[in-house]
Amino acid sequence: MTGANTDPFARQPCVLLTGFDPFGGQPINPSWQAVQMLHGAAVSGHRIVAAQLPTVFGQSVQSLHGLLCQHRPTLVLCTGQAGGRGALSLERVAINVEDARIPDNAGAQPVDVPVQPDGPAAYFTTLPIKAMLAALLAEGLRAEVSQSAGTYVCNHVFYGLMHLLATDAQWRGVRGGMVHVPWLPQQGQPSMPADEIAQGLRIAIRTALTHRADIRLEAGALS
Numbered sequence: 001m002t003g004a005n006t007d008p009f010a011r012q013p014c015v016l017l018t019g020f021d022p023f024g025g026q027p028i029n030p031s032w033q034a035v036q037m038l039h040g041a042a043v044s045g046h047r048i049v050a051a052q053l054p055t056v057f058g059q060s061v062q063s064l065h066g067l068l069c070q071h072r073p074t075l076v077l078c079t080g081q082a083g084g085r086g087a088l089s090l091e092r093v094a095i096n097v098e099d100a101r102i103p104d105n106a107g108a109q110p111v112d113v114p115v116q117p118d119g120p121a122a123y124f125t126t127l128p129i130k131a132m133l134a135a136l137l138a139e140g141l142r143a144e145v146s147q148s149a150g151t152y153v154c155n156h157v158f159y160g161l162m163h164l165l166a167t168d169a170q171w172r173g174v175r176g177g178m179v180h181v182p183w184l185p186q187q188g189q190p191s192m193p194a195d196e197i198a199q200g201l202r203i204a205i206r207t208a209l210t211h212r213a214d215i216r217l218e219a220g221a222l223s
């Protein structure tokens with residue numbers, strides 16, 4: 001007997017973890033380098049499925065939709081490179097705008113257009129970002145809550161993900177979010193090694209799986 005039904009992992013709930021292909025003239029994308037390291041890993045009873053999205057408006061969300069249908073994850077974490085940031089950035093909000101400073105990998109450069117013409121202005125992540133932040137800092141990793149995922153392909157994918165999860169009943173209860181990661185050391189400074197990024201993503205996922213509601217951090221609790 002062969003096929004997916006005999007796969008011992010087939011019935012195990014899964015987490016979909018995406019990274020992007022390189023863009024903007026860079027030879028590598030740290031998000032993809034890191035998520036690959038977690039492919040197949042078991043975290044809190046879930047199997048991690050890592051997948052690459054193209055840095056292309058439109059196609060990236062179509063690809064993500066296909067992955068949702070194929071793997072039917074209980075949690076989705078999209079990751080992308082944010083050059084210039086020195087910490088793992090837990091994104092709070094996806095906004096309904098595309099405003100590209102550089103063309104995407106297919107040459108498109110939308111300016112001031114909505115991701116979804118009939119969609120709300122923004123979606124909040126449904127992941128417990130404060131609990132994730134506290135766990136990352138407790139393990140000695142650099143992390144922060146970010147109030148903007150930008151207006152390029154990462155925000156487009158984050159918004160597209162949250163719109164799918166919010167509007168299609170088949171994804172009821174599926175939670176989603178986005179983490180921006182720093183450059184790798186060979187790309188410039190500030191940076192974070194790929195294995196450290198992967199370790200942080202594993203902690204972030206474990207915390208998200210074990211916290212349905214977020215925690216409240218008092219002012220100064222983490223400083």
Ligand code: PCA
Nearest residue numbers: 020055080081152153154
């Ligand atoms: N970062 C880009 C898109 C792909 C990626 O890795 C962004 O922040 O929008």
